[in-house]
Amino acid sequence: MRKLRSASVVAVTLALLAVSACTTSDSSDDGATTDVESATGTPTTSDETYRIGLALPFTGPSAAYGEEFKMAVEIGIEDVNEQFKDDGISLELVTADTQATAEGGVSAMNKLGAVDKVPAVITAWGAVVSAGSPVAEDLGLALLNAGAQSPALIGSSPNLVNALPMNDAQLANYAEYLVDQKGYKKFATIYVDNETGQGTADAFKAAVEARGATVVAQESIRQDATDATTQVAKVKDSGVDFLYVQTLLVEGASTMKAVEQAKLDIPVGSYAGVGESKLIRAAGQEAMNDLIYMSQIPEDVDGVKALMGRIQDRAPKMVLQNPSYDAYFYATAFLYAEAIKELRAQGAPVTGTNVLAIVNSSKDLTAPIVGPMDFTDKLTYHGPTIVRQITNYEDDPLDDTTVDSVTASN
Numbered sequence: 394m395r396k397l398r399s400a401s402v403v404a405v406t407l408a409l410l411a412v413s414a415c416t417t418s419d420s421s422d423d424g425a426t427t428d429v430e431s432a433t434g435t436p437t438t439s440d441e442t443y444r445i446g447l448a449l450p451f452t453g454p455s456a457a458y459g460e461e462f463k464m465a466v467e468i469g470i471e472d473v474n475e476q477f478k479d480d481g482i483s484l485e486l487v488t489a490d491t492q493a494t495a496e497g498g499v500s501a502m503n504k505l506g507a508v509d510k511v512p513a514v515i516t517a518w519g520a521v522v523s524a525g526s527p528v529a530e531d532l533g534l535a536l537l538n539a540g541a542q543s544p545a546l547i548g549s550s551p552n553l554v555n556a557l558p559m560n561d562a563q564l565a566n567y568a569e570y571l572v573d574q575k576g577y578k579k580f581a582t583i584y585v586d587n588e589t590g591q592g593t594a595d596a597f598k599a600a601v602e603a604r605g606a607t608v609v610a611q612e613s614i615r616q617d618a619t620d621a622t623t624q625v626a627k628v629k630d631s632g633v634d635f636l637y638v639q640t641l642l643v644e645g646a647s648t649m650k651a652v653e654q655a656k657l658d659i660p661v662g663s664y665a666g667v668g669e670s671k672l673i674r675a676a677g678q679e680a681m682n683d684l685i686y687m688s689q690i691p692e693d694v695d696g697v698k699a700l701m702g703r704i705q706d707r708a709p710k711m712v713l714q715n716p717s718y719d720a721y722f723y724a725t726a727f728l729y730a731e732a733i734k735e736l737r738a739q740g741a742p743v744t745g746t747n748v749l750a751i752v753n754s755s756k757d758l759t760a761p762i763v764g765p766m767d768f769t770d771k772l773t774y775h776g777p778t779i780v781r782q783i784t785n786y787e788d789d790p791l792d793d794t795t796v797d798s799v800t801a802s803n
């Protein structure tokens with residue numbers, strides 16, 4: 394092979410230096426790499442306003458959730474703008490309605506990314522996240538999931554950041570409590586018939602079977618169904634000693650109402666979306682008492698209570714549903730601001746790609762209430778698993794009893 398002439402060598406060398414100057418590539422201790430594009434090395438010092446998208450259901454059966462989560466984000470942005478004003482950072486919120494459907498998710502991501510030109514979008518609902526991820530990849534968006542917990546979402550897209558604990562680790566810890574500590578051996582599940590419900594039901598089955606128990610019956614229910622008597626009757630006849638419920642709001646209320654009407658005499662369990670919902674608690678009434686649910690509520694419960702108070706002040710007549718989820722929607726605004734601060738320090742543009750690069754490599758991102766957040770494992774935050782039990786369905790969910798707690802680590 395002939396040697397390159399010296400002029401060619403110089404040209405190649407200069408080209409490599411040019412690429413190096415435009416990209417910051419630092420390896421973290423666990424091998425994660427940050428590839429920040431177009432960093433000048435000269436910090437940005439001017440005051441700037443940065444847009445962030447919010448894709449949630451503002452119409453349809455899940456609109457009440459969307460409005461509550463929106464207020465949590467708005468409060469987070471207000472606090473970010475106060476905390477980061479000396480850093481020249483201000484956030485502006487742009488919204489889009491998903492109706493909690495896959496089709497709505499695609500439409501919302503296209504609006505926010507192609508029309509509103511936001512670098513990052515906060516969202517939730519498994520169907521929305523799954524359908525919106527390819528759009529985020531096409532448009533270069535950082536997709537910040539603050540509410541969907543299906544294990545199938547972990548690592549499913551290079552543009553997806555899971556900003557709350559996912560159900561894989563939570564279910565493993567929850568199964569250990571139910572099987573090893575409580576002694577339950579035969580389980581049934583009722584799950585909403587969508588990707589998240591099916592995925593979580595399968596993960597729950599795997600988690601309890603890994604500990605030597607069995608799932609005898611699995612019953613699906615249509616999203617937004619208003620009658621669950623058939624599913625509950627089948628569970629009652631199955632001879633199980635524990636029922637796990639994985640539903641959303643409307644069909645969750647229907648399921649717990651049917652459990653109450655059937656006088657099901659076995660323990661019932663679920664996750665925070667059911668256990669914390671005041672509407673579902675009211676529908677199930679006495680059947681909700683003693684329900685054992687897994688929660689991702691941060692350790693700063695007083696901080697969560699303060700946040701809920703601020704949300705309630707904005708909407709005095711609204712029945713608030715999910716305090717542990719509200720905390721993560723609030724925190725996600727800080728995650729975005731922390732990434733922007735680092736990009737400004739590097740003199741890099743705030744793009745979705747660059748936000749993802751910072752989140753993927755930083756272990757010291759911090760948000761109030763939630764605390765330190767590490768996303769270097771498949772862009773997914775690993776938080777605590779809190780197992781809680783309802784004593785009185787009429788009580789504030791934040792006053793439910795914590796019966797077990799496992800601190801997760803990446």
